[in-house]
Each structure stands twice: as C-alpha cells, then as structure tokens.
Amino acid sequence: MTANIDSNHIPNSFTQIGITMKYTFLDFLRSRRFLILLAITLLIAGLLTGIVAWRRPESFLSSDLAFYASWWGMSVTFVIVLSGIFFGGDAISGEFQNKTGYFGIPNPIRRSSIYIGKWLAALVASTVILAIFAGITVGNGIYYGFTVPYQFGESLLFAWFYLIAVLGFTFFFSSLFKSSSISILMTIILFLFVFNLIQVLVANFVNMEPWFILTYGAQIIGNVLTVPYPAHEVTTHVRQLSITTYNVTIPEGLVIIAVYFAVTAILGLVLFERKEFT
Amino acid sequence: MTTPSIEAVHLSKKYGSFLALSDLNLKIEGTKCVGFLGPNGAGKTTTLKIFTDLIRSSSGQALINGINVHTHKRQALTSVASLIETPEIYPSLTPREALTMICEIRGVQKDERNNRIEAAVKEVHMEEWIDKRVGKFSKGMKQRISIASALLSDPSILLLDEPTTGLDPRGMSEVRDIVKSLKGKQRLIFMSSHILSEVSEVCDEVAMIDHGKLVVYDTISNVTSRFSGGENVVEVGLQRQVDPSIVSKRISNLPGVVSAEQKDGKNINIRFSGGLDVQERLLSDLVHMNIGVVSFKPSSSELEDVYLKLIKDTL
Numbered sequence: 001m002t003a004n005i006d007s008n009h010i011p012n013s014f015t016q017i018g019i020t021m022k023y024t025f026l027d028f029l030r031s032r033r034f035l036i037l038l039a040i041t042l043l044i045a046g047l048l049t050g051i052v053a054w055r056r057p058e059s060f061l062s063s064d065l066a067f068y069a070s071w072w073g074m075s076v077t078f079v080i081v082l083s084g085i086f087f088g089g090d091a092i093s094g095e096f097q098n099k100t101g102y103f104g105i106p107n108p109i110r111r112s113s114i115y116i117g118k119w120l121a122a123l124v125a126s127t128v129i130l131a132i133f134a135g136i137t138v139g140n141g142i143y144y145g146f147t148v149p150y151q152f153g154e155s156l157l158f159a160w161f162y163l164i165a166v167l168g169f170t171f172f173f174s175s176l177f178k179s180s181s182i183s184i185l186m187t188i189i190l191f192l193f194v195f196n197l198i199q200v201l202v203a204n205f206v207n208m209e210p211w212f213i214l215t216y217g218a219q220i221i222g223n224v225l226t227v228p229y230p231a232h233e234v235t236t237h238v239r240q241l242s243i244t245t246y247n248v249t250i251p252e253g254l255v256i257i258a259v260y261f262a263v264t265a266i267l268g269l270v271l272f273e274r275k276e277f278t
Numbered sequence: 279m280t281t282p283s284i285e286a287v288h289l290s291k292k293y294g295s296f297l298a299l300s301d302l303n304l305k306i307e308g309t310k311c312v313g314f315l316g317p318n319g320a321g322k323t324t325t326l327k328i329f330t331d332l333i334r335s336s337s338g339q340a341l342i343n344g345i346n347v348h349t350h351k352r353q354a355l356t357s358v359a360s361l362i363e364t365p366e367i368y369p370s371l372t373p374r375e376a377l378t379m380i381c382e383i384r385g386v387q388k389d390e391r392n393n394r395i396e397a398a399v400k401e402v403h404m405e406e407w408i409d410k411r412v413g414k415f416s417k418g419m420k421q422r423i424s425i426a427s428a429l430l431s432d433p434s435i436l437l438l439d440e441p442t443t444g445l446d447p448r449g450m451s452e453v454r455d456i457v458k459s460l461k462g463k464q465r466l467i468f469m470s471s472h473i474l475s476e477v478s479e480v481c482d483e484v485a486m487i488d489h490g491k492l493v494v495y496d497t498i499s500n501v502t503s504r505f506s507g508g509e510n511v512v513e514v515g516l517q518r519q520v521d522p523s524i525v526s527k528r529i530s531n532l533p534g535v536v537s538a539e540q541k542d543g544k545n546i547n548i549r550f551s552g553g554l555d556v557q558e559r560l561l562s563d564l565v566h567m568n569i570g571v572v573s574f575k576p577s578s579s580e581l582e583d584v585y586l587k588l589i590k591d592t593l
Contacts, residue, residue, distance in 0.1 A: 009385045010352055010356055010384065010385045011382070011385050013352075016383055019382045019383055020379075020383075022379075023368065023371065023375065023379040024368070026370070026371065027368040027369075027370045027371055028370075029370075030370035030411075031369075031370050099363065099364070099365055099366040100366045100367065100368060101332070101365075102332065102362055102363055102364075102366070103365035103366065103367050103376070103427070104383075105330070105332055106330035106331065106332060106355065106358075106360045106362060106437075107355060107380060107383050107384060108351065108352045108353070108354075108356045108358075108383070108384065109352065109383050110351065110352060111331070274334075276327075276332070276333040277327060277332035277333060278293065278333060
C-alpha cells in the first residue's frame with residue numbers, strides 16, 4: 001500500500017464549522033450542565049408561576065404588557081447570563097485545561113473554525129433554553145387570558161441579540177484564561193455584580209449615561225414592554241439630592257450590544273488563534 | 279505522488295527566557311520510522327507541537343511536505359495524523375461519534391467512514407467500547423481511541439509523542455505492533471520516546487536532541503557504530519543452552535567479531551566491527567553452527583550507551 005497523501009478531500013472551513021458545531025452541541029445536549037441549566041430555568045419559571053398563581057400580584061395581572069414586562073422583562077436577562085456562563089464560560093479554556101484541544105487542533109482545520117463552531121453550538125444550546133423559558137412565559141400569559149403583544153416579539157428578539165453578545169463576551173473571557181474555573185468565576189462576577197454596580201454608580205453619582213456597559217444596553221429587553229417607552233433621562237429630586245436615571249433607547253441599546261459582540265468576538269478569536277497548548 | 283517529508287528550518291522556541299528549541303534544523307524524508315530521543319525538557323514535545331499547530335515557533339519554519347504549518351495549516355496537516363500527549367475527547371461522545379467527527383473534518387467519504395472507524399477501533403482492541411461514552415474511559419482507553427483517530431484518514435505522515443505513555447504492557451506492545459505495521463504501509467513516522475528499546479525495535483533512524491539542539495540524526499546502525507568506535511553489538515537469542523566454550527572459541531573467532539559475551543545460557547551479545555555486510559555474514563555463520571539461533575537484533579543497550587554518551591557530552 002502506498003502513502004495516501006491526498007485521498008481525502010478536506011471540506012471547506014464553513015463545513016468544518018458546521019461539523020464542530022454539530023458535535024459540540026451533541027456534547028452539550030448530553031452533558032450534566034445542560035440538565036442543570038434546564039432545571040434552573042424551570043425552577044425560575046416554576047417560582048414565577050407559583051407566585052403569580054398564589055399572590056395574584058396587580059403588577060403582573062393588570063394588562064398584557066404588564067404581565068410580560070413583569071414576568072419576562074425581569075428574569076430573562078438572568079437566564080441569558082446563566083446560559084452564557086454554562087455554555088461559554090469554559091468553552092475555550094476547557095480546550096486547554098481538559099486537553100480536548102489536543103484531539104481537535106492537530107487536524108487540518110483552522111482554529112477559527114473550531115472557535116466559531118463551538119460558539120454556534122453554545123448559541124443553539126442557549127437558544128433552546130431561551131425558547132423553553134419564552135414558551136413557559138407565553139403559556140402562563142395565555143392561561144391568565146392575555147394575548148401576546150407584538151412588543152413581546154421585539155423583546156424576544158432583543159433578548160436573543162443580548163444572548164449573542166453575552167456568548168461573545170463569555171467566549172472572549174474563556175479565551176483569556178487557561179483555567180476553566182477562573183474564566184467562569186470572572187464571567188459570573190462581571191455579569192452578576194460588576195456591570196450592575198458600575199452602571200448604578202456611574203448613573204447616580206457621576207450623572208453619566210453608562211453607555212459602555214453591556215447590561216445597560218440589555219435594558220431594551222424590558223423597556224420595550226413598557227408603553228410608552230421610558231424617557232431617556234429621568235431626574236428625581238429627593239430633598240437636596242438629585243438622582244438621575246438613564247433608560248437606554250432602542251437604537252442605543254442595539255449598538256451597545258452589537259459593539260460588545262463585535263469587539264469581544266474578534267478579541268476572543270485573536271486570543272484563541274495565538275494561544276499555545278503548553 | 280509526493281515523498282512525505284517533515285522539515286524544521288532554523289526552528290526556535292522561547293518560553294520567556296527559557297530557550298526550548300534552539301535553531302533546530304532537521305529534514306526527514308521518505309517512508310521510514312524515525313525515533314526522536316532526548317532527555318526531559320530537551321525540546322521533543324515542543325518540536326512536535328509546533329508541527330501540529332499546538333504552539334507557534336518563535337522563529338524559523340516547520341514544513342510538512344514543503345508546506346508551512348503555520349501559514350497553511352489545512353494544507354500542511356492534510357496528510358498528517360498525530361498523537362501529542364494524551365488528548366481528551368468530549369466526555370459525552372462515544373468513540374464512534376468522536377471518530378466520525380474526525381472523519382468528517384478530514385473529509386473521509388461518507389460510505390467509507392464506518393468501515394474505517396470500525397477497522398481503526400479493532401486495531402486498538404476497543405470494539406466493545408465503541409458505543410460507550412468516553413467520559414467513563416481510563417487514560418489508557420482514551421489513548422487507544424486517540425491512536426485510532428490517528429489511523430482513520432490513512433495518513434502518509436504520523437507524528438507520535440511518546441505513544442505508549444499511559445498504556446499497560448500489553449497496550450505498549452500493541453502500539454509497537456501498530457507502528458511496525460504502519461512502517462510496512464510506506465508511512466513516514468516520527469516518534470518521540472524515552473524507551474530506547476522501543477526505538478531500537480521499531481525505528482530505522484534516530485534523531486537525538488538536547489537543550490533544544492539536534493545532536494545527531496542518522497540510521498540507528500550508523501549512529502551506534504559511529505559513536506562506539508565503528509563497532510556494533512547484536513543480541514543473539516538461542517533456542518537451547520550453548521556450551522560456553524563455543525562462545526569463547528568458535529563465535530569469538532568468527533570474521534569481524536571483536537568479542538562475544540554470554541549473558542546467560544540462551545543469550546549472547548556479539549560485538550563486531552563493520553557494516554551490514556559483516557552483520558549478514560555473521561548471522562549466516564551463526565545459523566550454520568547449528569546452535570539454535572531464534573533471534574538476531576541490534577542491541578538496545580548499545581543505543582542506550584550512545585544516548586548516554588551523547589547527552590552527557592552536551593551537558
């Protein structure tokens with residue numbers, strides 16, 4: 001038998017992205033993390049269902065929009081951030097720490113194809129979780145006799161955009177660190193504490209619009225369910241203290257989300273291209 | 279048909295202030311098995327990682343079939359399969375799924391995939407685990423699946439980094455057999471190892487590296503004869519006990535023989551001077567002596583002696 005140098009026709013990079021996505025998604029679907037995230041999502045939805053059924057709060061049940069704003073607008077960003085942490089937190093760092101990279105990288109495939117394939121798999125897995133949460137939300141709304149307002153469709157779309165940006169960000173962090181636990185921890189701290197803290201501090205004490213914070217841009221998800229759309233800048237005077245609150249506009253929010261995604265996706269990709277399996 | 283080749287051109291790699299590879303120049307061409315030897319930290323794994331895009335060189339080029347791995351990775355690695363360290367596989371996948379992924383990435387035709395996967399898995403004796411999830415596997419089992427993945431695409435070049443690491447003695451022997459069978463299939467195999475007897479048994483040539491620099495690259499017999507004063511040692515295995523006087527009087531006096539030493543009743547080490555012609559005649563003479571010759575192979579301890587001499591010399 002002679003050496004078979006060119007017998008296999010290597011698929012193009014787009015096909016290889018699809019292959020990576022398919023098997024990473026399969027791994028996600030069967031993994032414990034998917035089940036845990038699903039359980040958390042169902043727990044959040046179950047708690048909301050229970051609270052609304054038991055307490056019948058006016059803020060939830062006064063109108064279609066009030067229901068969706070209170071139910072969906074208040075909780076979906078948390079579900080999205082959790083999805084980002086679960087599927088993106090160690091997506092790249094795990095390739096180094098768990099040594100799965102040694103199985104895939106030495107093949108005739110670009111690193112960028114692996115990165116994008118894994119990112120798409122995380123997006124699909126997170127979208128499944130988001131769809132389940134949206135389905136439960138709509139189911140409850142219908143149960144209480146509410147129609148589905150078109151603003152919910154917009155909010156769902158914005159939530160999905162936000163998910164894209166969150167995954168871009170978590171993948172970037174995952175590329176930054178070789179340790180999975182550090183990359184996951186940093187993502188949790190940033191999204192659940194630091195971003196929100198900076199947003200409040202900058203707006204209230206510096207009187208500056210926090211346009212550079214991703215979670216600020218994500219406010220469009222909840223704000224679009226408020227009619228009329230909240231004023232961009234609201235100043236409240238309490239005695240001699242004036243507190244300014246900023247509400248992101250829809251174009252502004254979309255730009256923030258898009259810029260965060262573009263910058264972190266490019267940085268994450270560049271880092272992964274350069275990172276070494278030492 | 280291209281002759282498979284790998285070439286390091288002024289290859290250097292720095293980790294901070296530590297120089298892991300220092301201007302390495304090495305060209306290996308043709309179908310053969312080359313052992314890559316050196317102490318821990320000598321630069322063996324670093325070299326193999328550069329050739330497989332796991333790390334980048336600080337300077338110089340890594341060429342496979344004349345194609346630069348870092349600028350044209352997809353083309354360069356098309357004909358290469360590798361096993362570097364002990365790769366992990368996504369734990370939720372089965373070997374069949376993980377190997378199908380590699381087949382798809384490498385463009386193995388759909389109608390060939392199943393046959394290739396089953397043949398590769400059979401070769402590493404993992405048939406009964408083919409549809410079990412990898413997460414439950416031991417390190418040795420994962421290593422076998424990784425070896426199977428290297429066999430899938432019918433590569434012309436194999437880069438193996440201590441392929442028997444993590445395997446039990448049976449597994450080590452099986453891997454050696456796989457490598458030997460691949461040699462018979464006209465492959466270029468470049469294999470790092472710490473086990474000199476393994477290299478002696480499997481490889482045709484040897485490249486020794488120390489402190490990131492190439493110390494020697496040649497055939498095993500040339501290396502051993504060059505660094506042992508032009509003398510070679512063969513280990514002769516006998517079927518039955520031989521009288522010590524036959525060793526001291528008859529074998530020691532055969533043409534080209536410098537000395538003959540009976541290690542035990544059934545094994546003799548013969549030191550001779552000369553090349554392959556002398557070696558061939560020696561074997562013929564021994565067979566004609568009707569002493570029950572059942573094996574005749576270059577001594578692994580000889581390679582060890584040369585290794586220790588060369589590596590020591592560079593310290």
